[in-house]
Amino acid sequence: MSRTARTVGALVAATALLLSGCVDVDSTPSSETQTEPASAERSTEGSGGPGDLLPGAEGTSQPTADDAIDDRPAADPTDTDPTDTDPTDTDPTDTDPTDDDQSEQPELGAPGIPACDLLDLPATALPVIEDIEAGGPYDYPRNDGVHFQNREGILPDEDRDFYREFTVETPGLDHRGPRRIVTGGFEETDPEHWYFTEDHYESFCEFDPDRAEVG
Incomplete structure (x- = not known):
């Protein structure tokens, strides 16, 4: 073979080799092209509706300020203001209603007449009191x-019809004896004053049949 023929053959071979290399480069997919579908698959995998992701999983949204407010512990309804007062507390100035009743009752005894x-009266005086209030x-x-x-x-000096x-x-x-009950007032069954004498009018004490000191 002549020198010229060998040169031409070498050029043809080099051209063929060069052409085959270009075809390989174009047909080989790039790394970016290969990785993009995988990324897309990973991004769509497990992307269900809201609430499908567990806490801490990829794609979980960051907590917002509203979430932080909702997570605060609720106030205990049993907690009370320390300034609240006990409804059972009463005014120390309140008085016993029984004191008013006692203060409204008239004082017994006139000058020279003890209460x-x-x-303290004899037992036989009690049925007499009942007879007086019943009118006999x-x-x-x-x-x-x-x-x-x-x-x-x-x-006390009163009208002549005041006492009975x-x-x-x-x-x-075996006779009436010295003891008497003398009432004062114009109503026979509801006297204003009650007196007792045990020595036939030489001394008296005043009592109230509705008031008795027990104990």
């Missing part, structure tokens, strides 16, 4: 319920 308690009948109808003249002047006297029997005696 006495119902329980009395054990001594001719003597009980008659007007007492107050000639001794020991009781009633017999309180003394056990062991």
